Amino acid sequence: MPITLSQYWMQLDELGRAVAVFLILMSLISWFTIFSKAWSFWRIRRSTHALQVFWNSPSIEDAVTLLDALDVENIYTPLAKQGLQAVNPASRTKSIMAKTEVGDIVTRVIREELNRVTVRLESGLTLLASIGATAPFIGLLGTVWGIYHALTAVSGSSAIQIDLVAGPVGEALVMTGLGLIVAIPAVLAYNAFNRVNRITFAELDGFAFDLHAYLTKAN
Template structure:
């Protein structure tokens, strides 16, 4: 007769319960990150048409306004706004960049914004990678500990019975399965998000290059 979840929980010792709770917490954090990043990336990919609308606008001011309306995650808009501000001679005159070449100023501003967006897009990915890499080993720890207790019970018994080993070992292997259940979604999500990031970074890099060329020639 299979044991229920409550019976299984009661048979665990303190260390096994701690491992199980830790894996459950890792799973909750992983799924929260997956849902949050999925929503964000979906909105980002839906806003890629904003770049075409930007370059189709009659003036750079109109282009920034259109981009601001379509870029719901504010991935591209800050770069355009900062680039436009850096191209303003009056704004540069009030700072230490007054005597700096416009091309150098634009390069620094756009590079800083690219770095900021990169940090934002990659936030949470290290957490998913860590969970995907460590969850199986955490589950294996629970398995090894459970098997150790099963063997200890057999060693203390006068007669070797299969029930003394099969039940505890089967329960211990649940920890390995739980670790894999936690790790597999995290690894798959990490790989998917990395691919989306590579596409977004390429678009951002191209936008920064085109913006640099446009603003330095106009001014």
């Protein structure tokens, strides 16, 4: 007769239950991160046409306004806004950058915004990588602990029968399966998000380069 989840839970000791709860928590955190990042990246990829709209605008002010409206995840807009502000002489009158060349100011501002956007895009990926790397080993810990208890129970029996070992060992292997169930989606999502990030970073670098060239030449 197959064992139910409630029966399996009752047979676990404190360490086994702690491992199971920890894996379940890791799975919940992983799926929450996957869904939130997938939603964010989907919105980012839908906004890529905003760059074309930006460069087709009649003026830089109109371009920034349109970009702000179309860039729903606010990925490209900060570069344009901060770059436009950097070339405004009024924004430099009371700062240590007042006597710095406009090109150097624009470079610094765009670099800072690129760093902020990079940190934002990569947030959560380290968590997914950590879950994908550690979940199988945590599940293996539960398996080893369960097998240890099964063999300990069998060693105290006068007659060793295969069903006395197969049942508990099979139940212990559930932990390995649970660890893999947690790890596989996290690893797949991490690889997929990394690919989207590479595409987005390439577009950001190109936009930053073109924006720097335009702002420095226009001023």
